[in-house]
Amino acid sequence: MSLILRKLTRDVPAVIGLTIVIIVLIIAILGPLLAPYPGDVAASHLTRRLKPPSWAYPFGTDNLGRDILSRVIMGARGALMVAMTVVSIAMAIGIPLGLIAGYRGGWLSEVIMRVTDAVLAIPQLVLALALAQLLTPSLESAMLALSLTYWPFFTRIVFAETRRLTSSLFVDALRGIGAGTARIVFLHILPNAASPIIVRATIGLGFTILVAAVLGFLGMGATPPAPDWGLSIAESRTYLPAAWWYATFPGLAILLTVMGFNLLGDGLRDLVDPRLRRSR
Template sequence: MPPAIRRLLRDIPTSVGLLIVLVVVALAIAGPWLAPYPGDASASHLIRRLKPPSADFPFGTDNLGRDIFSRVILGARGALEVSLLVVGASMAIGVPLGLVAGYGTGWVSEAIMRVTDVFLALPQLVLALALAQMLGPSLESAMIALVVTYWPFFTRIVFSETGQLRTALFVDALQGLGASRTRILLLHILPNTASPIIVRATIGLGFTILVAATLGFLGMGATPPDPDWGLAVAQSRTYLPAAWWFATFPGLAILFTVLGFNLLGDGLRDILDPRLRRSR
């Protein structure tokens, strides 16, 4: 086993985070086969609405009589899809811009970084709400808003890393040995910026799930009858505090998923970037 993985597993918070993330990923992949009532993604059974947790329905049922346990499991796929798409698109925009800006020194890189600063200044939730108003409330407009506010983080990270590497002697040596600019950037500098990108992406996955759930809660993200965690919490409000299970279990799903990604991201940063090691 490589020493990095051994160190990761010896670190308890990180292993807990990894475990949670693995469970969420497993649920996202195999959800429809694991959920006891996969049909409850869209069906309704008004006859058994708002039943408390029992052996048949471990997390109880919701206002339409659907099994909350099944819907929490089925919600994992949607949450992960949204966050992967958002973080993936943010990286696709942010990383190349950061590379170009960090390697150059002229007005192009200045321009890129000032535009980045402008986007960095936009409050994520406010922009998401505004976009949802303009484009109509849907998952797509929520995701566009999240991408628009998340790519600058990658640009900044890659920019600062590339700026340091540009003057590294091995880049000098590569130039002297006749390596082209593209080759140096893509094959030598980009891999060296991988660890902070991975760390930022991992934390970003959890963060995006949280903001997407918030948008669902505000009615600006997922639409019924999607088994969305944030949407479930929103729908449960009218039945509180009597039907406590309706809000609690989807809420816990959000909590644990975000916690898992954050613990894993922090742990990865400690292992991949010892300079930033926090005292624990």
């Protein structure tokens, strides 16, 4: 474990990613305590509309006079909640399917994997947009749409790992001593497949935050007055370019968070797959 940590700390981008992720997590957890005006999530102060950044309002204020810094801080929790929910649901769908397809083989495996391929072939954003449009536009439908488009990534990875592990000698030895299928799959194959799943989930968190922001921007995700980052950028469009701070700071929040998760995910992948590291 200490060796893994030491290797990770030598990877500068991964450390930057990890730092960003930790900071975002702290902000998300302690949001109301850190925000200078926690009430500004919903309240409006029409007397101080669209003020540029100042000591009182470091990120300026928006069209309803709300402090943008407070809204960016309060938005972190929402963004992470969406990302974690989506990735969890995607994992809950994708991992069992991958295990079944990889361990069982035969026609069932073919059916599962061909459906997976078909879903993978459609661009994520387009499919999520179509699904979110089909359901009523709300944060819940956006999350559902994202979950239903992200599970194939997990199925693919788990399938490949399960295939490899099922034909490995230690699974053969386990069958030899009479271990049951449930024991082999859940206690031996799944833990051995855990590292690529964790890597994919980390990258997935960043990706989901980005796509959730896009859905929010297009009006198919969070609804006002939620302090959603994507929604804030959408609301700021009317006041650009004069009120530059209105779009900039929520945008930076999205950029940094997504970058943090991606850097961390890439760093973890390099740890798990030494071949990739050498080829770079």
